[in-house]
Amino acid sequence: MTKAQRFLQSFMMHRSVLPELVSKLSDKDLTYTPWEGALSTRDLVWHMLTSSYGFTKAAATGTFERSREKPDFQNVEDLQKAVQEFTDKTVALIDSMPDERVDAMVDMTAIFGTEVSAGTLLQTMRDHEIHHKGQLFTYARLVGVDSVPMFIKRG
Amino acid sequence: MTKAQRFLQSFMMHRSVLPELVSKLSDKDLTYTPWEGALSTRDLVWHMLTSSYGFTKAAATGTFERSREKPDFQNVEDLQKAVQEFTDKTVALIDSMPDERVDAMVDMTAIFGTEVSAGTLLQTMRDHEIHHKGQLFTYARLVGVDSVPMFIKRG
Numbered sequence: 001m002t003k004a005q006r007f008l009q010s011f012m013m014h015r016s017v018l019p020e021l022v023s024k025l026s027d028k029d030l031t032y033t034p035w036e037g038a039l040s041t042r043d044l045v046w047h048m049l050t051s052s053y054g055f056t057k058a059a060a061t062g063t064f065e066r067s068r069e070k071p072d073f074q075n076v077e078d079l080q081k082a083v084q085e086f087t088d089k090t091v092a093l094i095d096s097m098p099d100e101r102v103d104a105m106v107d108m109t110a111i112f113g114t115e116v117s118a119g120t121l122l123q124t125m126r127d128h129e130i131h132h133k134g135q136l137f138t139y140a141r142l143v144g145v146d147s148v149p150m151f152i153k154r155g
Numbered sequence: 156m157t158k159a160q161r162f163l164q165s166f167m168m169h170r171s172v173l174p175e176l177v178s179k180l181s182d183k184d185l186t187y188t189p190w191e192g193a194l195s196t197r198d199l200v201w202h203m204l205t206s207s208y209g210f211t212k213a214a215a216t217g218t219f220e221r222s223r224e225k226p227d228f229q230n231v232e233d234l235q236k237a238v239q240e241f242t243d244k245t246v247a248l249i250d251s252m253p254d255e256r257v258d259a260m261v262d263m264t265a266i267f268g269t270e271v272s273a274g275t276l277l278q279t280m281r282d283h284e285i286h287h288k289g290q291l292f293t294y295a296r297l298v299g300v301d302s303v304p305m306f307i308k309r310g
Contacts, residue, residue, distance in 0.1 A: 014282070035296045124307070127169070130282055131306045134289025141190045151286045152279070 003119065004097035011094070011126050014133060016153040018048070018083055021133070021140060027075045029143040041139050042073045048132045049086035053093075055125035059118035060093045062106050094122070158274065159252035166249065166281050169288060171308040173203070173238055176288070176295060182230045184298040196294050197228045203287045204241035208248075210280035213261050214273035215248045249277070 022045065030042040039047060050067035058064035073079040102119040109115070116124075133151070140148055177200065185197040194202060205222035213219035228234040257274040264270070271279070288306070295303055 010278070034293065035299075038296065123165070127285055127307060130285040131289040131292075134286040135293045137286075138189065138290045138293040141193065152282060 002097065003099050003102045004094050004122070007102075007119070007122050007126075008091065008094045011122075011129070012091070013152050013154060014126065014130050015052070015087055015090075017133065017149055017151065018045070018087075018136075019080060020149045020153075021136060022076060022080055022083060024140055024145040024148065025076050025143065029139075030073055030076065030079065032139065032143050034139060034142055041136070041143070042079055043070065044132060044136055044139065045079060045083070046070060046073075048129055048136070049082060051132075052125050052129050053086050053090045055121055055128070056090050056093045058106050058108065059121040059125070060097050060101065062104065062118075064106070064108060064110060157252065158254050158257045159249050159277075162257075162274070162277050162281075163246065163249045166277075166284070167246070168307050168309060169281065169285050170207075170242055170245075172288065172304055172306065173200075173242075174235060175304045175308075176291060177231060177235055177238060179295055179300040179303065180231050180298065184294075185228055185231065185234065187294065187298050189294060189297055196291070196298070197234060198225065199287060199291055199294065200234060200238070201225060201228075203284055203291070204237060206287075207280050207284050208241050208245045210276055210283070211245050211248045213263065214276040214280070215252050215256065217259065217261050217273075219261070219263060219265060 025041065031040050033040050054065065054067055071078075071082070073082065097118070102117070102122070104118050105115045106118050106121055107115055108121065130151075137148055137151065180196065186195050188195045209220065209222055226233075226237070228237070252273070257272070257277070259273050260270045261273050261276055262270055263276065285306075292303055292306065
């Protein structure tokens with residue numbers, strides 16, 4: 001198993017929770033914003049999906065690009081399709097990374113003001129995912145979901 | 156540097172955010188609960204402090220004990236003292252762990268239904284901290300804090 005494949009297992013412990021958590025939401029919850037100026041539920045999920053994919057792509061290719069697109073998901077089914085699509089392409093990128101790539105440096109000056117190793121970038125991506133997933137659990141409770149999954153899913 | 160000391164750096168990237176985040180709160184925010192049955196702000200912070208310390212103690216000593224005590228903090232100053240006290244003793248335990256200890260197994264049947272290595276337990280502790288810190292950021296926004304720190308503090 002490569003370093004990236006070991007990392008993938010630790011990332012999927014968290015990403016695998018997302019479909020179940022999203023399945024607890026109703027279509028009307030997608031535009032919910034808990035305070036003025038907050039990301040809506042759908043935008044919070046979109047931020048998780050695109051950030052994790054963007055950081056992974058930077059780690060895997062050495063080039064960081066911000067995502068610009070932001071679809072206005074009207075229902076949970078469409079949001080779940082995006083979760084699946086982004087998870088698949090994020091997993092494929094991580095799975096393809098040889099150890100030399102994980103140890104290589106990536107220019108993240110635009111965001112962190114410095115270079116970081118691809119491995120460090122993947123860890124930051126994972127931390128960012130857990131942070132926002134924690135927020136999404138709170139959103140779910142606030143819209144009235146009374147039973148949420150564990151925050152970690154073990155394979 | 157030992158394995159535990161490297162881990163400690165990655166843990167402190169998150170724990171170091173807590174004093175600044177808590178400093179944004181007012182005394183009245185400590186008993187705020189965002190939904191019926193939710194942990195109050197003070198109880199959420201207490202849960203983070205005691206869980207991280209409890210998991211660390213289990214990792215460092217091989218024995219897991221649940222924390223029973225739960226002080227009803229009346230002001231932010233007292234809560235900050237607890238943050239400092241628990242951070243100090245958690246750091247001291249991690250800092251003391253030799254590599255053999257990190258690789259040793261810990262009986263976590265009571266919680267996870269299985270044994271896990273002390274190193275895995277520390278990682279789970281860190282994930283749990285990030286998860287609930289994400290929730291605490293949401294609490295802070297909900298009580299009206301309009302400027303929050305970055306979710307990671309780099310040393």
